Amino acid sequence: MKTKAGRLSKTTKNDLITYAMVILAYIVMQLLVSTGHVSSLIQGLLVPFCTYAIVAIALNLTVGILGELSLGHAGFMCVGAFSSAVFSLAFKDAIPSGLRFFIALLIGAVAAALVGFLVGIPVLRLRGDYLAIVTLAFGEIIKNIINALYLGVDANGIHFTMKDALSLNMEEDGVVLIKGAQGVTGTPNDSNFTVGVILVLITLFIVLNFIRSRTGRAVMSIRDNRIAAESVGINVTKYKLIAFTISASLAGVAGVLYAHNLSSLTALPKNFGYNMSILILVFVVLGGIGNIRGSVIAAVLLTLLPEVLRVLSDYRMLIYAIVLIAMMIFNWSPNAIFFRKRVKQRLTAGRKSGKEA
Amino acid sequence: MKKKMLSLVLAGAMMATVLTGCGSTGADAGSTAEGTTVDATEDTGADNAETDAAGTESADATDAAQTASAGGTFKIGGIGPLTGGAAVYGIAAMNGSQIAVDEINAAGGICGMTVELNFQDDELDAEKSVNAYNTLKDWGMQVLDGCVTSGCSIAVSAKSAEDQIFQLTPSGSAVECVSNDNSFRVCFSDPNQGSASAQYIGENGLASKIAVIYDSSDVYSSGIYEKFAQEAANQSFEIVTAGAFTADNKTDFSVQLQQAKDAGADLVFLPIYYNEAALILKQASDMGFDVQFFGCDGLDGILGVENFDASLAEDVMLLTPFAADATDDLTVKFVTTYNEKFGETPNQFAADGYDAVYTIKAAAEQAGITADMSNEEICTALSAAMTQIKVDGLTGAGITWDASGEPTKAPKAVIIKNGVYTAM
Numbered sequence A: 001m002k003t004k005a006g007r008l009s010k011t012t013k014n015d016l017i018t019y020a021m022v023i024l025a026y027i028v029m030q031l032l033v034s035t036g037h038v039s040s041l042i043q044g045l046l047v048p049f050c051t052y053a054i055v056a057i058a059l060n061l062t063v064g065i066l067g068e069l070s071l072g073h074a075g076f077m078c079v080g081a082f083s084s085a086v087f088s089l090a091f092k093d094a095i096p097s098g099l100r101f102f103i104a105l106l107i108g109a110v111a112a113a114l115v116g117f118l119v120g121i122p123v124l125r126l127r128g129d130y131l132a133i134v135t136l137a138f139g140e141i142i143k144n145i146i147n148a149l150y151l152g153v154d155a156n157g158i159h160f161t162m163k164d165a166l167s168l169n170m171e172e173d174g175v176v177l178i179k180g181a182q183g184v185t186g187t188p189n190d191s192n193f194t195v196g197v198i199l200v201l202i203t204l205f206i207v208l209n210f211i212r213s214r215t216g217r218a219v220m221s222i223r224d225n226r227i228a229a230e231s232v233g234i235n236v237t238k239y240k241l242i243a244f245t246i247s248a249s250l251a252g253v254a255g256v257l258y259a260h261n262l263s264s265l266t267a268l269p270k271n272f273g274y275n276m277s278i279l280i281l282v283f284v285v286l287g288g289i290g291n292i293r294g295s296v297i298a299a300v301l302l303t304l305l306p307e308v309l310r311v312l313s314d315y316r317m318l319i320y321a322i323v324l325i326a327m328m329i330f331n332w333s334p335n336a337i338f339f340r341k342r343v344k345q346r347l348t349a350g351r352k353s354g355k356e357a
Numbered sequence B: 001m002k003k004k005m006l007s008l009v010l011a012g013a014m015m016a017t018v019l020t021g022c023g024s025t026g027a028d029a030g031s032t033a034e035g036t037t038v039d040a041t042e043d044t045g046a047d048n049a050e051t052d053a054a055g056t057e058s059a060d061a062t063d064a065a066q067t068a069s070a071g072g073t074f075k076i077g078g079i080g081p082l083t084g085g086a087a088v089y090g091i092a093a094m095n096g097s098q099i100a101v102d103e104i105n106a107a108g109g110i111c112g113m114t115v116e117l118n119f120q121d122d123e124l125d126a127e128k129s130v131n132a133y134n135t136l137k138d139w140g141m142q143v144l145d146g147c148v149t150s151g152c153s154i155a156v157s158a159k160s161a162e163d164q165i166f167q168l169t170p171s172g173s174a175v176e177c178v179s180n181d182n183s184f185r186v187c188f189s190d191p192n193q194g195s196a197s198a199q200y201i202g203e204n205g206l207a208s209k210i211a212v213i214y215d216s217s218d219v220y221s222s223g224i225y226e227k228f229a230q231e232a233a234n235q236s237f238e239i240v241t242a243g244a245f246t247a248d249n250k251t252d253f254s255v256q257l258q259q260a261k262d263a264g265a266d267l268v269f270l271p272i273y274y275n276e277a278a279l280i281l282k283q284a285s286d287m288g289f290d291v292q293f294f295g296c297d298g299l300d301g302i303l304g305v306e307n308f309d310a311s312l313a314e315d316v317m318l319l320t321p322f323a324a325d326a327t328d329d330l331t332v333k334f335v336t337t338y339n340e341k342f343g344e345t346p347n348q349f350a351a352d353g354y355d356a357v358y359t360i361k362a363a364a365e366q367a368g369i370t371a372d373m374s375n376e377e378i379c380t381a382l383s384a385a386m387t388q389i390k391v392d393g394l395t396g397a398g399i400t401w402d403a404s405g406e407p408t409k410a411p412k413a414v415i416i417k418n419g420v421y422t423a424m
Helices: A002-007 A010-034 A040-065 A073-090 A097-123 A128-148 A193-212 A214-224 A226-231 A236-259 A274-287 A292-332 A334-356 B002-043 B049-068 B087-106 B126-139 B150-163 B190-203 B219-232 B254-262 B274-286 B329-342 B348-367 B375-386
Strands: A150-154 A157-161 A175-179 B073-080 B114-121 B143-146 B166-169 B183-185 B209-215 B238-245 B267-270 B292-295 B317-320 B391-393 B396-401 B412-417 B420-423
Touching (some): A010 A193, A010 A292, A040 A073, A040 A214, A040 A274, A073 A097, A073 A175, A073 A236, A073 A274, A097 A128, A097 A236, A128 A274, A193 A236, A193 A292, A226 A236, A292 A334, B073 B087, B073 B348, B087 B114, B087 B329, B087 B348, B114 B126, B114 B348, B143 B150, B150 B166, B150 B219, B166 B348, B190 B267, B209 B219, B219 B238, B254 B274, B267 B274, B274 B292, B329 B348, B348 B391
Parallel strands (some): B073 B143, B143 B166, B166 B183, B209 B267, B267 B292, B292 B317
Antiparallel strands (some): A150 A157, B317 B412, B391 B396
16 A cells, blocks of 8 residues: 555645545545434534634635735635625525526636736735735725625616715616615525535645645745745746735635525624634634645634634633634744654653563 | 547546535535534624623523523524624624623513524625525524614615514614515605604704705615605705715715805704714814704714713714603613613614614513414414504604504604703
8 A cells, every 4th residue: 555655746745645634534524414413503514614624724824825924815715605606695596506506606716716816916026025915905904895885786787876875877677786884685695515516626736736736836936935936037027926826716715605604694794704704814824834734733723623612701802812822832932842752752751662572 | 539538537526526525515515504602692792892791691681591491492583784884883783782682581581482593793794694594594583683784684684584584673774674574664765864864853843954964885874864855845944965975985074064054044953973974063163164953863962982082072962862861760660771781872872772672572472472383383473463563662652563563653853062962
């Protein structure tokens, strides 16, 4: 077995492990759900797990592979969520649910990619902290525009305004799709765990293959040494834009999954504001920058943690923060890594001496 | 090719053993959550440090009642924001509900059953709200008293309709909150408040030129404003300006006030919550803009704002279902108990929470709910009973419901005179 696995390159093996992990988690969960061993809470969390795993992978592409800090990914998620929710609501009765959700996914991905591309053009001229701050601003702008947007459809076509629902001037039969701050209500529930896992796998496939491709290597060369990359003729702006647009588009897919899991969609600071962008960054940092598998695991763990801590009622958020700090230190502090190594050594040494005795 | 496929499968199998740990973490966590949520109920009474004593007291009361009554338990779940910016509403509704539950238990429970309340935090996020709902389902919730806010309520009502769990929202005021057959509400709906305010102003000839200042990022505020503007077309007054602000810039209102002043408004309509209204009143008085202010139930509580000069609120009118200074026995008793337990004057969310529990009690008694009924049976029975009952609550006398889920009750107009709410 070892010799056969050994023929695969190390990176391919690593990627296969990631796919296998997701598929296995899916099979185990499906078995547990069908035998009734899973609480309603966990069942309700299955789709959010997939949503956050996808957006964490997407951000890891920007942060880990492109090497630029983006704090606007919640904004791209928001674009994907709202564009697809409006589509699904408008064609609720016209198209059967499977096809409708598929088209919604494409719409969400394309809309987010478009916004990502447009935002990317000015933003990617900047580097480091400046880029982080400008993406943060764009994320907030997207959220605020959606909060002020009113969109309706009637016999005369599509109406939209930034003022209020009355200014839409619609016919009697008109339907208001986006009601400003009240968001979109009545999105059909098309997301489920199976679709979510398929999307996670597709996302993994896209990102992992992107990293291993010629384009991916070019992107990483920009990250590692921009001047050297430019000197060998790599078009820095082009490759940065490619990576950033793909990342935004995948975040949009996560948004589609989010929107079709809940029947009310509002752009609150809580779900699409910078808090969420930072939470996604926390997933990426905890899982390891550039480590795609780590992002998936961290996203699932950190989505689960606050719900499991409900037991603590009032102290929930306090404990959540403390656990988060502890996890970060344990995973990434040089001292903690050294300590872990030493403990591991001692354990193996202890086992050896035990065997000898 | 075959070899590649084989090695793929083998690599997968190799990892399977290593990674089973990942799959089982989820299941473990699930079982821990299941095993321990019951403990949380006793903590619900204690929501902040000051009320520790009160919290243990209420827990004691529940314990005593549990031993006293042998008719089983009736589990009411509650959902609202207990942390974050909107926590004040969620905590108030939770406290109000808790007082009602304690009173009912002390008086022998509902149909001989002891009432248990488990109130979960949703952080004002629809997704978290659904999580809270699922947690409560695992706990064994039979009836849902929630959610406190509209967006969350809509998201949860889709799930509760699927599971057939009866839902009564104390304060979810958006129209869609009660769109399902199993969902009802205690408060007025936004359109109801908006048009009622416009009618009240029009019928009483309070003004001819009206300025509106509202929060366009808030569902409640923009919902009322829209209906107010619609109804205004049928009334004798006109809206001269409508100044919007958002949650991100709600500290300086001089632009909106200046607009209103320049337009010659003789009444400013404030369909907003009291914190911002207090700032508006202060800034209006600083710029010498002396005008009549009119608000909705969100303004209730303005006299309790810290460092707020109550004289500024003199002559402010508001349309509210609940006034903490009312002198009827029920309100006086509720306000005293609330003050004792939680050290503050209750707002309308607390009153809504209190009424929600009593409404559930009335409907349950009408329907003859017993402990061995399934959630579906309870839901059908309660939904039918809701249209037959009449509740005298804090937020209105003789409240009735129709099958759509909307309550019928009269709004009370209140004016602030000499620092107290006075009925008009």
